[in-house]
Amino acid sequence: MSLVLSEESIKEIVDDIGYLIEQNNYNYIKNILIDLHPADIAEIISYFSNKHREYIFKMLEPDVASEVLIEMDNFRRNKLLEALDEETITEIVDRLDTDDAADIVSTLPDEVAEHVLDSISEETSKDIQELLEYDEESAGGIMTKEMIAVRQEQTIGEVINEIKKHSEEIGEVYNIWVIDNKNVLVGALPLKYLFLLPPEEKVKNVMDTGVIYIESGTDQEEVANIFKKYNLVSAPVVDKDKKIIGKITVDDIVDVLQEEANEDISKMAGIVKTESEIIVEGSVFKTFRLRLPWLIVGFIGQIGSAFVMSKFEQSISQVLASAFFIPIIMAMGGNIGIQSSAIIVRGLATGEIEFKDIWKRLLKETGASFFNGVVLGILIFVIISFWLKNPNFGMVVGFSLLAVILNAAIVGTVVPLVLKKFDIDPAIATGPFITTANDVLGLLIYLGTMTVFLKFL
Amino acid sequence: MSLVLSEESIKEIVDDIGYLIEQNNYNYIKNILIDLHPADIAEIISYFSNKHREYIFKMLEPDVASEVLIEMDNFRRNKLLEALDEETITEIVDRLDTDDAADIVSTLPDEVAEHVLDSISEETSKDIQELLEYDEESAGGIMTKEMIAVRQEQTIGEVINEIKKHSEEIGEVYNIWVIDNKNVLVGALPLKYLFLLPPEEKVKNVMDTGVIYIESGTDQEEVANIFKKYNLVSAPVVDKDKKIIGKITVDDIVDVLQEEANEDISKMAGIVKTESEIIVEGSVFKTFRLRLPWLIVGFIGQIGSAFVMSKFEQSISQVLASAFFIPIIMAMGGNIGIQSSAIIVRGLATGEIEFKDIWKRLLKETGASFFNGVVLGILIFVIISFWLKNPNFGMVVGFSLLAVILNAAIVGTVVPLVLKKFDIDPAIATGPFITTANDVLGLLIYLGTMTVFLKFL
Numbered sequence: 062m063s064l065v066l067s068e069e070s071i072k073e074i075v076d077d078i079g080y081l082i083e084q085n086n087y088n089y090i091k092n093i094l095i096d097l098h099p100a101d102i103a104e105i106i107s108y109f110s111n112k113h114r115e116y117i118f119k120m121l122e123p124d125v126a127s128e129v130l131i132e133m134d135n136f137r138r139n140k141l142l143e144a145l146d147e148e149t150i151t152e153i154v155d156r157l158d159t160d161d162a163a164d165i166v167s168t169l170p171d172e173v174a175e176h177v178l179d180s181i182s183e184e185t186s187k188d189i190q191e192l193l194e195y196d197e198e199s200a201g202g203i204m205t206k207e208m209i210a211v212r213q214e215q216t217i218g219e220v221i222n223e224i225k226k227h228s229e230e231i232g233e234v235y236n237i238w239v240i241d242n243k244n245v246l247v248g249a250l251p252l253k254y255l256f257l258l259p260p261e262e263k264v265k266n267v268m269d270t271g272v273i274y275i276e277s278g279t280d281q282e283e284v285a286n287i288f289k290k291y292n293l294v295s296a297p298v299v300d301k302d303k304k305i306i307g308k309i310t311v312d313d314i315v316d317v318l319q320e321e322a323n324e325d326i327s328k329m330a331g332i333v334k335t336e337s338e339i340i341v342e343g344s345v346f347k348t349f350r351l352r353l354p355w356l357i358v359g360f361i362g363q364i365g366s367a368f369v370m371s372k373f374e375q376s377i378s379q380v381l382a383s384a385f386f387i388p389i390i391m392a393m394g395g396n397i398g399i400q401s402s403a404i405i406v407r408g409l410a411t412g413e414i415e416f417k418d419i420w421k422r423l424l425k426e427t428g429a430s431f432f433n434g435v436v437l438g439i440l441i442f443v444i445i446s447f448w449l450k451n452p453n454f455g456m457v458v459g460f461s462l463l464a465v466i467l468n469a470a471i472v473g474t475v476v477p478l479v480l481k482k483f484d485i486d487p488a489i490a491t492g493p494f495i496t497t498a499n500d501v502l503g504l505l506i507y508l509g510t511m512t513v514f515l516k517f518l
Numbered sequence: 519m520s521l522v523l524s525e526e527s528i529k530e531i532v533d534d535i536g537y538l539i540e541q542n543n544y545n546y547i548k549n550i551l552i553d554l555h556p557a558d559i560a561e562i563i564s565y566f567s568n569k570h571r572e573y574i575f576k577m578l579e580p581d582v583a584s585e586v587l588i589e590m591d592n593f594r595r596n597k598l599l600e601a602l603d604e605e606t607i608t609e610i611v612d613r614l615d616t617d618d619a620a621d622i623v624s625t626l627p628d629e630v631a632e633h634v635l636d637s638i639s640e641e642t643s644k645d646i647q648e649l650l651e652y653d654e655e656s657a658g659g660i661m662t663k664e665m666i667a668v669r670q671e672q673t674i675g676e677v678i679n680e681i682k683k684h685s686e687e688i689g690e691v692y693n694i695w696v697i698d699n700k701n702v703l704v705g706a707l708p709l710k711y712l713f714l715l716p717p718e719e720k721v722k723n724v725m726d727t728g729v730i731y732i733e734s735g736t737d738q739e740e741v742a743n744i745f746k747k748y749n750l751v752s753a754p755v756v757d758k759d760k761k762i763i764g765k766i767t768v769d770d771i772v773d774v775l776q777e778e779a780n781e782d783i784s785k786m787a788g789i790v791k792t793e794s795e796i797i798v799e800g801s802v803f804k805t806f807r808l809r810l811p812w813l814i815v816g817f818i819g820q821i822g823s824a825f826v827m828s829k830f831e832q833s834i835s836q837v838l839a840s841a842f843f844i845p846i847i848m849a850m851g852g853n854i855g856i857q858s859s860a861i862i863v864r865g866l867a868t869g870e871i872e873f874k875d876i877w878k879r880l881l882k883e884t885g886a887s888f889f890n891g892v893v894l895g896i897l898i899f900v901i902i903s904f905w906l907k908n909p910n911f912g913m914v915v916g917f918s919l920l921a922v923i924l925n926a927a928i929v930g931t932v933v934p935l936v937l938k939k940f941d942i943d944p945a946i947a948t949g950p951f952i953t954t955a956n957d958v959l960g961l962l963i964y965l966g967t968m969t970v971f972l973k974f975l
Contacts, residue, residue: 221714388957388961429803
């Protein structure tokens with residue numbers, strides 16, 4: 062029985078192992094590791110230096126080592142792989158499921174990858190190479206070749222015997238897929254049928270024919286949505302002739318969901334590539350290059366702001382205090398724009414909002430923003446009236462603020478919906494685009510209003 | 519065999535049913551619905567008005583109706599529940615798994631809930647009431663009471679017989695939990711053992727004793743992290759005496775992950791409550807109230823900006839063009855701050871970044887931002903030199919921009935890490951707090967630098 066290790070227990074074990082390394086007391090380290098789950102070992106060794114991590118890793122039995130490697134983060138895994146010899150890597154790859162094996166092989170230098178693929182069994186090698194050909198973010202790219210497929214003419218008893226023969230290699234089984242003599246998927250056999258039904262029963266007569274399958278080219282985000290919608294634990298993947306070529310299980314989907322959420326957040330923050338890659342692998346220079354494009358977009362937009370302001374130079378010089386409130390106008394427009402667009406972008410990603418809802422959303426976002434604009438407009442009017450003793454100017458700033466806020470809500474709502482309609486990723490828009498558009502439009506509204514009412518100020 | 523329905527097929531079916539409703543051709547609608555997955559029916563009826571949705575829903579067999587209801591979004595589900603009579607609701611609740619039943623019952627008006635709980639079997643009613651007592655966001659709040667637990671003294675054959683007796687009620691089974699005579703969890707029995715092992719084998723001798731279990735009070739975000747870390751499909755939930763009280767399956771976890779990602783994004787965008795609630799249920803007024811607090815935080819900060827600027831009134835009036843570049847200074851500081859903090863916040867949420875990494879992260883974020891600052895600083899210098907024919911002023915703006923960017927990177931990196939250290943949710947910080955701090959500090963840096971070099975401009 063094992064309760065999950067708490068953060069504290071993990072750290073205690075790290076301290077213990079650190080102490081044992083200092084003492085050169087290697088046997089004890091082995092004794093500690095032997096009771097631990099591979100996922101915990103992966104976490105524990107992440108605390109050590111590269112040298113000590115290699116050292117601990119090499120103590121592990123190949124079966125455990127392969128599982129630990131899969132649970133490590135990309136950055137440390139790649140570092141570790143660099144330090145392992147080809148034989149050890151081959152031993153590890155040979156023990157992994159093909160999807161994990163393909164992940165590892167794809168990160169190896171070409172000549173090492175070739176050596177590994179030549180040294181493992183021909184069948185596994187072929188499977189791995191097949192998986193490497195699919196787009197990484199497609200169903201084919203996340204599926205594994207390990208699965209149980211039986212023919213529809215077989216009996217339950219025959220199926221059991223076949224599974225018995227391979228029971229060593231088969232890890233967790235959730236579903237058995239049924240195929241015809243051309244390997245075309247025709248159904249599924251729930252595992253419980255194997256002990257609930259008589260052995261002489263034909264698979265064909267009892268199989269579930271309503272099985273949901275996935276085509277190999279389907280994008281992983283869509284695969285995740287299918288798993289979510291239909292509450293799947295595993296699903297068969299088929300080629301264009303409906304022949305079964307692999308399966309996807311829900312633990313891969315959990316990773317995909319995380320990845321996609323990270324991607325959305327990164328894009329909204331103006332980062333082009335998926336965040337996880339940046340966190341673990343990105344060098345300073347890579348991070349710099351990935352972020353620069355969005356900064357340039359914002360930069361160009363703000364040169365527009367500077368240009369707008371230069372056109373209002375005279376109004377500003379007449380009422381210099383108008384410059385003081387440029388930050389508040391910009392910040393409030395920016396905040397409202399992000400609030401509206403964040404809701405829309407996430408709603409679109411999770412399927413809770415669609416283009417058909419545009420009027421409903423617009424009404425709600427402008428409605429909520431109107432009330433916020435009124436509250437903030439009155440506040441700024443009161444503050445300016447007392448601080449600068451100029452209620453007329455306070456009135457102009459207050460009204461401009463309301464107008465800027467309404468504009469920001471409309472832009473923040475409409476832009477992502479329209480982009481989605483044209484199949485452009487709306488998460489991109491929520492970052493620099495909407496903020497910059499709102500800044501420039503906000504300044505135009507503010508300085509324009511002020512200029513119109515200049516003679517009253 | 520069913521390929522997943524595409525968006526287009528769904529819309530075609532919606533059109534067909536709409537046409538049939540117009541024609542009062544009810545039998546055909548039933549024929550269309552009978553072949554569809556409950557999740558697809560839920561999506562299809564979301565396109566109809568409340569009246570027609572009720573109408574279609576009432577055509578469904580109770581078994582299907584209950585599954586459709588669970589797949590609907592909260593907003594439409596609550597609307598529909600309001601329109602159903604107590605008997606229909608009772609029939610539906612009676613057919614649901616206890617976790618879904620508890621979700622439904624918790625949204626019903628008190629007297630309806632009472633009626634429903636009185637009308638269903640006493641055992642189910644007790645289970646549902648037990649579930650309702652747990653915190654919604656804890657393991658107890660997301661678990662279900664349906665599970666298979668067997669005693670360790672039983673044989674494989676006895677277990678099979680017991681499952682046969684209940685095979686009607688049991689949906690998908692992934693794991694069988696093993697308990698002692700005090701209901702204390704002692705192990706798990708993989709389903710495949712039931713057909714791979716001889717029937718006379720004792721459970722005690724073959725069970726897997728390394729099963730990971732979850733305590734009922736564990737927060738759902740932590741439960742999700744445990745499922746991810748250990749790649750679980752289901753896990754038993756125990757009380758403080760380690761007695762088994764329920765189970766959690768991975769499809770609930772998929773929902774939790776989505777919810778938590780939405781929450782992070784919402785907070786970063788300055789929205790206090792979880793976004794999903796706002797999307798589907800929030801009225802205009804509720805949305806307004808939920809967003810106002812963060813806007814006020816930003817507002818107060820920007821009054822600080824106005825105050826800073828008023829202190830530099832003289833410098834601004836001497837070089838009026840300095841006001842033109844306030845938007846670019848603020849926007850670039852804001853963008854850099856969000857880029858840095860978004861990475862940190864997500865990394866902290868997914869466990870990829872920890873406080874111990876603070877120096878590494880700081881080096882990386884300031885490093886990448888330094889290069890970006892140099893590029894943007896040179897750009898603004900060139901633009902000002904040509905546009906305003908004032909290279910000295912361009913130099914001051916360029917250097918200030920670099921300083922503002924570095925400051926923003928440091929604030930964006932350090933603030934979320936420190937908050938996390940003190941157990942404050944770092945996602946909150948990424949929104950208005952960091953942006954506002956960066957705006958005020960950025961203005962101080964920019965106007966301060968300009969004032970120092972004023973005589974050269």
